[in-house]
Amino acid sequence: MSDVxxxxxxxxxxxxxxxxxxDDLKISRAGAALKVVKNGCGKAVAGFERALPAVSPQIDxxxxxxxxxxxxxxxxxxxxxxxxxxxxxxxxxxxRAVMSLADRSRxxxxxxxxxxxxxxxKILQSTGWIMxxxxxxxxxxxxxxxxxxxxxxxxxxFFERIVCAETTLFxxxxxxxxxxxxxxGLDQSGATGPRVGNVVTLPCAMDRVDEVVAALLSxxxxxxxxxxxxxxxxLAAIDQLASTLSEAQYPVLVWAPAGLETNNPDLxxxxxxxxxxxxxxxxxxxxxxxxxDEGGQTATSVCGWQSGYPARVxxxxxxxxxxxxxxxxxxxxxxxxxxxxxxxASYTPDLGPPETSLPTVLLGPPGMSTAGKPAVFIPVGTPxxxxxxxLIRCDSVVSLPLRNLGRSDNPSVxxxxxxxxxxx
Amino acid sequence: xLIKLTGxxxxxxxxxxxxxxxxxxxxxxxxxxxxxxxxxxHEYPLHGRVVxxxxxxxxxxxxxxxxxxxxxxxxxxxxxxxxxRGHLTRAGCGHAVPSTLTAGYRYAEMGYTAGFEPAMxxxxxxxxxxxxxxxxxIDKGAFAMLGSDDFxxxxxxxxxxxxxxxxxxxxxxxxxxxxxxxxxxPGGISAFKFNQRQLDLDEHHAHYGVTPRDVLLSxxxxxxxxxxxxxxxxxxxxxxxxxxVETTANTIAGMEGLPVHLTHIQFHSYxxxxxxKFSSGAARVAELVNSHKNVSxxxxxxxxxxxxxxxxxxxxxxxxxxSASPNKWVVMDIECDAGCGVVPMRYRDKSFVNALQWAIGLxxxxxxxxxxxxxxxxxxxxxxxxxxxxxxxxxxMDKGFRNDMLQKINPDAANSSVLASLDREYTLYExxxxxxxxxxxxxxxxxxxxxGVGACADITVYEDLADREAMFATPVFVxxxxxxxxxxxRIVKVVQGATHVARPDFxxxxxxxxxxxxxxxxxxxxxxxxxxxxxxxxDGYGSIVVQPTAARV
Numbered sequence: 001m002s003d004v005x006x007x008x009x010x011x012x013x014x015x016x017x018x019x020x021x022x023d024d025l026k027i028s029r030a031g032a033a034l035k036v037v038k039n040g041c042g043k044a045v046a047g048f049e050r051a052l053p054a055v056s057p058q059i060d061x062x063x064x065x066x067x068x069x070x071x072x073x074x075x076x077x078x079x080x081x082x083x084x085x086x087x088x089x090x091x092x093x094x095x096r097a098v099m100s101l102a103d104r105s106r107x108x109x110x111x112x113x114x115x116x117x118x119x120x121x122k123i124l125q126s127t128g129w130i131m132x133x134x135x136x137x138x139x140x141x142x143x144x145x146x147x148x149x150x151x152x153x154x155x156x157x158f159f160e161r162i163v164c165a166e167t168t169l170f171x172x173x174x175x176x177x178x179x180x181x182x183x184x185g186l187d188q189s190g191a192t193g194p195r196v197g198n199v200v201t202l203p204c205a206m207d208r209v210d211e212v213v214a215a216l217l218s219x220x221x222x223x224x225x226x227x228x229x230x231x232x233x234x235l236a237a238i239d240q241l242a243s244t245l246s247e248a249q250y251p252v253l254v255w256a257p258a259g260l261e262t263n264n265p266d267l268x269x270x271x272x273x274x275x276x277x278x279x280x281x282x283x284x285x286x287x288x289x290x291x292x293d294e295g296g297q298t299a300t301s302v303c304g305w306q307s308g309y310p311a312r313v314x315x316x317x318x319x320x321x322x323x324x325x326x327x328x329x330x331x332x333x334x335x336x337x338x339x340x341x342x343x344x345a346s347y348t349p350d351l352g353p354p355e356t357s358l359p360t361v362l363l364g365p366p367g368m369s370t371a372g373k374p375a376v377f378i379p380v381g382t383p384x385x386x387x388x389x390x391l392i393r394c395d396s397v398v399s400l401p402l403r404n405l406g407r408s409d410n411p412s413v414x415x416x417x418x419x420x421x422x423x424x
Numbered sequence: 425x426l427i428k429l430t431g432x433x434x435x436x437x438x439x440x441x442x443x444x445x446x447x448x449x450x451x452x453x454x455x456x457x458x459x460x461x462x463x464x465x466h467e468y469p470l471h472g473r474v475v476x477x478x479x480x481x482x483x484x485x486x487x488x489x490x491x492x493x494x495x496x497x498x499x500x501x502x503x504x505x506x507x508x509r510g511h512l513t514r515a516g517c518g519h520a521v522p523s524t525l526t527a528g529y530r531y532a533e534m535g536y537t538a539g540f541e542p543a544m545x546x547x548x549x550x551x552x553x554x555x556x557x558x559x560x561x562i563d564k565g566a567f568a569m570l571g572s573d574d575f576x577x578x579x580x581x582x583x584x585x586x587x588x589x590x591x592x593x594x595x596x597x598x599x600x601x602x603x604x605x606x607x608x609x610p611g612g613i614s615a616f617k618f619n620q621r622q623l624d625l626d627e628h629h630a631h632y633g634v635t636p637r638d639v640l641l642s643x644x645x646x647x648x649x650x651x652x653x654x655x656x657x658x659x660x661x662x663x664x665x666x667x668x669v670e671t672t673a674n675t676i677a678g679m680e681g682l683p684v685h686l687t688h689i690q691f692h693s694y695x696x697x698x699x700x701k702f703s704s705g706a707a708r709v710a711e712l713v714n715s716h717k718n719v720s721x722x723x724x725x726x727x728x729x730x731x732x733x734x735x736x737x738x739x740x741x742x743x744x745x746x747s748a749s750p751n752k753w754v755v756m757d758i759e760c761d762a763g764c765g766v767v768p769m770r771y772r773d774k775s776f777v778n779a780l781q782w783a784i785g786l787x788x789x790x791x792x793x794x795x796x797x798x799x800x801x802x803x804x805x806x807x808x809x810x811x812x813x814x815x816x817x818x819x820x821m822d823k824g825f826r827n828d829m830l831q832k833i834n835p836d837a838a839n840s841s842v843l844a845s846l847d848r849e850y851t852l853y854e855x856x857x858x859x860x861x862x863x864x865x866x867x868x869x870x871x872x873x874x875x876g877v878g879a880c881a882d883i884t885v886y887e888d889l890a891d892r893e894a895m896f897a898t899p900v901f902v903x904x905x906x907x908x909x910x911x912x913x914r915i916v917k918v919v920q921g922a923t924h925v926a927r928p929d930f931x932x933x934x935x936x937x938x939x940x941x942x943x944x945x946x947x948x949x950x951x952x953x954x955x956x957x958x959x960x961x962x963d964g965y966g967s968i969v970v971q972p973t974a975a976r977v
Contacts, residue, residue: 012951128752134947135759308502308517319506
């Protein structure tokens with residue numbers, strides 16, 4: 001760590017605290033204290049500026065040297081017949097180390113936010129989809145439909161950076177873009193400024209967004225829908241949206257999986273993707289899924305290329321076995337199907353391990369809240385603050401290099417797990 | 425340690441060696457001249473066996489986002505080929521879109537020591553390199569995709585000076601850690617974003633006004649004048665469209681003698697004759713390739729079974745979605761940079777179209793004269809998974825076997841192909857050219873693909889079996905950098921290959937325009953675009969080999 005008082009400034013800093021990975025932050029550091037000087041949202045400020053308590057590695061709550069904690073973690077993993085690797089809120093290097101250790105120890109890997117991402121994966125694996133990315137949407141979308149999730153709350157700079165961007169590549173043909181919100185009570189405050197034209201709301205209850213989306217799809221297919229409203233939204237408004245989409249050059253339908261509160265998010269995502277597919281028969285259109293927080297997209301992608309499958313993979317048989325129902329860590333814990341939980345998190349201290357009677361090896365940021373007392377606790381650094389690294393963005397295409405801002409010497413997840421594997 | 429490979433039949437076309445008995449000496453990972461006064465520390469008697477340089481796949485989709493989309497989309501395919509952890513190797517899965525780890529192992533087990541990812545989107549370069557870093561055993565490299573990115577199309581539409589285009593091309597190679605430049609459906613990926621569903625060679629892009637011909641000529645000239653060894657790697661217009669042989673012919677003629685590599689040309693060699701309006705254009709394409717020495721090709725052979733097509737060509741992949749099997753597919757518009765389409769495909773030998781595709785690929789192999797200008801590929805996994813290479817080699821080397829296979833395919837397809845009348849059988853020397861010396865020369869890999877003094881000791885040893893498929897499927901020994909990594913087709917040591925790159929000179933002034941462009945339009949700032957050397961050399965398990973480029977013209 002550098003001396004207190006010697007303030008250092010970092011420009012173009014990528015922010016690891018949500019799946020958008022905004023990379024235009026300016027951060028200053030004095031000693032271990034970071035300050036977001038420019039371009040941070042609330043999440044970034046909370047993440048970067050959080051004061052780090054000084055904590056030591058622990059075994060059963062006793063402070064121990066790091067090597068002892070690593071040795072004890074290795075002992076527990078060696079002894080375990082079916083370790084669960086959960087949380088997985090880490091970077092590419094950390095995920096590589098998780099995969100290596102899980103493969104070696106015949107464990108199960110599952111990300112903390114897998115449940116939210118599962119609707120997307122089911123649709124990808126059953127029908128596929130037509131998708132856009134952040135830059136493509138920023139420059140090209142003439143209609144942005146926010147589907148049943150509070151994007152402004154979950155990704156506070158999405159509107160600023162994508163929807164309301166100051167300049168686009170196609171200024172000569174630019175018309176203010178229409179923004180449509182499907183769902184009542186979604187924060188619309190981001191949809192303002194000269195780039196935004198019409199703002200339309202289809203105000204249904206959040207748990208009935210799937211009905212409105214299904215009705216929209218039916219009407220676009222030319223099918224009748226009974227009644228004059230669906231979930232309180234006038235059929236005329238749904239028909240109007242159908243024509244807005246058909247007449248648009250490049251409408252983009254946006255959702256954040258974690259924000260979908262519909263009764264059946266699988267059907268919501270399915271219908272959205274069907275709408276996009278239908279539009280593409282005559283015009284262009286695309287979906288855009290956000291999310292990917294807590295290293296979620298990174299976990300999916302690294303697990304994907306190393307094992308062939310998204311998370312919820314078990315190595316119990318020696319080969320990767322993908323079973324998104326059975327290999328859920330919460331389900332495994334509830335069914336008492338394991339003897340050890342290894343929980344890995346390195347961003348927000350709130351992503352603590354679930355309550356369990358199993359012994360737990362916890363790799364977490366200093367100050368992480370835990371329900372019980374872990375058998376082993378190893379404080380780890382946050383990628384992009386305490387060490388360098390790489391993260392994959394929500395659109396699954398772009399990845400960002402994360403910088404070491406020199407806040408602390410806390411080790412990376414990758415280095416701790418590599419040491420544990422070496423000690424097995 | 426001094427290693428001696430004794431008495432093998434050496435096929436080393438780069439040095440004109442055609443099966444001569446020769447001893448090879450290796451020290452510190454490199455092939456050395458026979459030492460006068462020292463005994464070898466280890467000797468491998470190879471009498472009667474065939475010795476070649478490690479094989480090089482110049483066009484294989486092994487790393488990058490679209491492959492991982494394919495992986496995530498196809499759990500049912502992986503389940504048919506689970507790969508358990510071994511004493512040395514990690515678990516994974518194989519078949520159409522194998523896990524990165526398994527891909528590396530299986531390439532090495534087949535005697536391959538290098539593979540090149542041909543469609544790295546600059547926006548996705550970082551991830552492509554991550555995936556390649558997780559592909560053990562083999563060397564790798566990547567071709568950066570340009571030609572549908574808005575920066576280049578704006579340059580072209582504004583008629584910017586070729587020097588500025590060259591600077592941008594060179595900057596891209598540096599920033600993405602690439603060794604060559606590829607163009608896919610020139611301008612067409614961008615045109616698709618404007619709802620154009622086709623863009624033939626002289627059709628105008630709806631927004632930029634430029635044509636694929638303009639894109640091809642400026643990029644191929646830029647590549648040549650920058651001194652990049654590998655010519656512009658071209659996935660042409662109209663992939664898979666019956667009648668596209670015309671486009672291919674016009675493309676070859678239109679290159680005005682500039683060096684060009686036409687990739688997976690099988691998919692671009694279709695005529696419209698016959699009842700089904702689908703016929704072979706192989707003879708015409710072969711004649712054109714034979715008479716145009718500026719053209720090299722790889723085939724993209726189709727072989728039967730389940731696979732998954734994955735391409736940057738979002739326009740044509742969208743057009744192919746009707747054939748998706750199983751019926752699911754992904755198309756993406758990406759970052760004002762490119763796009764992708766991932767469409768699972770099951771090629772059936774009883775299907776007229778698929779069977780004729782198979783025959784067209786083989787016709788091309790057998791009708792193109794110069795093995796230095798044709799490379800053996802299936803465009804993995806688009807035509808078939810790379811694990812079919814030994815089978816493909818047997819089809820080329822064994823006319824009897826080929827004719828037996830011809831009997832099994834759709835009879836109308838067999839009858840409409842000239843394949844049965846082609847007697848050519850590839851020799852081991854020609855196979856060594858197509859799979860080693862030719863790709864190495866074309867890609868500018870100075871010390872790979874040959875067995876001369878100073879070459880990297882990437883060496884494969886085969887039993888000289890009559891069944892060429894069995895021979896090429898299971899090498900006796902594979903050496904990587906002089907270390908024995910495979911014995912009898914099984915991995916005995918896990919190693920990490922290098923990443924090959926090319927770094928032509930450029931005027932850094934271009935970075936000013938790029939900085940402003942990224943700041944104004946993109947969601948990643950200029951300072952976070954470039955993939956650094958440290959990111960490739962992750963924790964010391966990767967390394968970089970900068971291959972030479974000629975002086976800029």
